[in-house]
Amino acid sequence: MSTLAVIGSGVAGLASAVLAANRGYDVSVFEANSMLGGKAGEIREAGFRFDRGPSLFTMPEVLDELFTTCGKNPSDYYSYSRLPVITKYFYPDGKVFHAYAKAEDFAQEFERVFGERSDHVLEYLYHAQKVFELTDEVFLRHPLRKAWRYIPKHVLPKAASLRRLKAFTTLNALHKKFFTTPEAIQLFNRYATYNGSDPYRAPGTMAVISHLEHNHGAFIMDGGMHQVVQSLIQLGKELGVDYHTNSPVEEILLEGRRACGIRLGDKKHLFDWVITNMDVQPTYNKLLPSVKPPQKVLSQEKSTSALIFYWGVHGEHSDLDVHNILFSADYQHEFDALRNGKVSDDPTVYLYISKKHIPNDAPDEAENWFVMINVPHDSGQDWDEIVARAKDNVLTKIESMLGITLSSSIQYERVWTPKGIESDTSSYAGALYGNASNSPFSAFFRHSERNPSLKNLRFVGGGGHPGGGVPLCLLSAKIALDSL
Ligand SMILES: Cc1cc2nc3c(=O)[nH]c(=O)nc-3n(C[C@H](O)[C@H](O)[C@H](O)COP(=O)(O)OP(=O)(O)OC[C@H]3O[C@@H](n4cnc5c(N)ncnc54)[C@H](O)[C@@H]3O)c2cc1C
Structure with missing residues (x-):
């Protein structure tokens, strides 16, 4: 039986492990953190549950197909439903817009x-x-x-x-x-x-x-987005995948131009195949120091990042839906700021409250608010200063647009910055999606599932082709496995 190591347990790493095990490989996953799932992890604290990163579930058929490929019935592992209102939009002039799922209703609402x-x-x-x-x-x-x-x-x-x-x-x-x-x-x-x-x-x-x-x-997982991770782990375990947490891989071992294993600390582990779910840039910089990196791919502009406040909030807010957007007054100004590595003082705020669909995600009389703004990827900004200023601006915006005074109702708080995203998931500069897609040709400058000069090594994950987001990460795993 061929052996295969997966470096990293993001959605793409977990999906690769499942697909490889299903094809008869003896698979081991090595994850640097104590928790599996990467950006799609979850936070459970003080009675609240938060999806750490992704919240909106699209293209569920890609996940379903992965389970059916393995001869499994997806509904034995997870369930999801279509959101009747995808997002509730709040505009600075007081207009409120419901993005209904049905196209005709959506169009009428405009x-x-x-x-x-x-x-x-x-x-x-x-x-x-x-x-x-x-x-x-x-x-x-x-x-x-x-x-x-x-x-x-x-x-x-x-x-x-x-x-x-x-x-x-x-x-x-x-x-x-x-x-x-x-x-x-x-x-x-x-x-x-x-x-x-x-x-x-x-x-x-x-x-x-x-x-x-x-x-x-647009869909919602009945257990929250982290259910994607849980269901992949469950299926992987049934297929015999070994999961190793707290196991940062420090090198991909090469025999000539063929990957032949990995090194953790001073321990070498030999494998026939290696799949890296580490972001592309650090894979080359840290794990393959002797390999010339594909500069054209790595030098592309990086995507934006996110600043997220996870707030356990006292009270129930019936005017809010699962997904809410509080728009900025000047959208172009917001993106001009991002392009210059800055954060606008009037950012568009995304507010995700999974408790609206999953009652156990917060205690009675409380809600789990995932409050996110787009920020630039890290290029040396003072994130403590940005976080403090953004928190003030977001609270002011929530008060002026929703009439909710939040500061005294926040019972629990955690913050994730681009720096934190980089250190927790090894995503280069905290960019959420690897390269940005700001040019018609960006798609061609994403790293593909392999470097043609390296044998028995595959790349998966949102930093490469076909791109970021849970469904595309799942597709990256399928593309990589089809190429073994
Ligand atoms: C705030 C936020 C909101 C998002 N919203 C959405 C959304 O609504 N819908 C959607 O579809 N997508 C969304 N996304 C994007 C989606 O979460 C990601 O594209 C996807 O989860 C990335 O998965 P990945 O497989 O690339 O791996 P990652 O999640 O990047 O995980 C990589 C894993 O590899 C591990 N690792 C790295 N290097 C090593 C090493 N050397 N040794 C061992 N382990 C290592 C890391 O610790 C990490 O666990 C969002 C992301 C964020 C952060």
């Missing part, structure tokens, strides 16, 4: 709240679906390996169609063509942030994200 014609919305969603159909297979389901040989055959004919669909314009410019109201443009621009990008620079192909959320659906 007409009711903003005076944006509903047919504009339906036309846009149709456009987004077309872009998805053109890009899904090319960018998400195939390896980028030997990309330049692969592009002419499959991508260029599609690229011509994309130009016809104006996919090479910026997302913001695309939205200005479809919509007449600033509120609608701001709402759809927000989807660029789902992969840490800037709607004023990212390409119109990012419209696929609104397709996934609105045409395909």
